[in-house]
Amino acid sequence: MVLFWILFLVLVGIILALDLGVFNKKDHVISVGEALRWTGVWILVSLAFDVAIFFLYGNGIIEGPKGPIAGSEAALEYLTGYVIEKSLSLDNIFVMAAIFAYFKIPQIYQHRVLFWGILGAIILRGIFIFGGTALILHFGWIMYIFGVILIFTALKMLFGKDDEEQDLEKNAVVRFCRAFLPVTTKMEGHAFIIKENGKRFITPLLVTLFVIETSDVLFAVDSIPAIFAVTLDPFIVFTSNIMAILGLRSLYFALAAMLAKFAKLKYAIVFILAFIGVKMLIVELYEIPTAISLALIVVALVAGTLASLVKKISTMR
Secondary structure, three states: OHHHHHHHHHHHHHHHHHHHHHHOOOOOOOOHHHHHHHHHHHHHHHHHHHHHHHHHHHOOOOOEOOEOOOHHHHHHHHHHHHHHHHHHHHHHHHHHHHHHHHHOOOHHHHHHHHHHHHHHHHHHHHHHHHHHHHHHHHOOOHHHHHHHHHHHHHHHHHHOOOOHHHHHHOOHHHHHHHHHOOEOOOOOOOOOEEEEOOEEEEOHHHHHHHHHHHHHHHHHHHHHHHHHOOOOOHHHHHHHHHHHHHOHHHHHHHHHHHHHHHOOHHHHHHHHHHHHHHHHHOOOOOOOOHHHHHHHHHHHHHHHHHHHHHHHHHHHO
């Protein structure tokens, strides 16, 4: 089993190295068309990995924490976890757009910031997933706490304010950097640290990276427990989560210019969080099948997208 963890991490490392060292070696503004093509590539890679999950579990090469799992069941759990993380990442995109706007980061450098942000997210989520799995396996009641957290997050999102820029003014990371670190407003290419008059300063790019990393920690508090509602297999939770966030950068550039057109997606995300929270709370009374969970999540996303487009068309008349 350890071998497959190593192979997956090596695969991720190769993908990231090709991303920054070959395909995006030179800083450039990523067009919507390019972003859509890469989004399609990431989805295909993720689905191909789901096929690998099917065969690995189906042939008993990999077993779940409680014994063998049917290949079809493992593949469905992976796909559901992937869709959950992908859908919850949509809210993350709104936040990232607000962060880049607040720090006035040029589009040409945004990909590099997100690259290192994704790398940090992989490490942090790995820690969260292993820790969460251990807690749930030893203390089953933790699932109820996760369920309450998801429902609370859904309600907060539903009734909370959307002024992200105002929140960033009060952001603890921003205030800490300004108070205790040598920060400059000057940028020299994609450098995170520059040297002026013999003294080193951190640029807005590095402060932006810090804020994005801490924001991802908060999103992980929602998305990782949500996947635990589907499966407790750490390999499926980790791989579905990581494959989803690997494609987050291209998805960001594909949607960043069209965020205003998808305002109703917020309500789809609220529904998904609340539904998974309820699923966790009633698990002892009734365990909602994974296939039904996946179907409801997909329906919610489609409904949110269609509602957004209808609203946009009606305002154009």
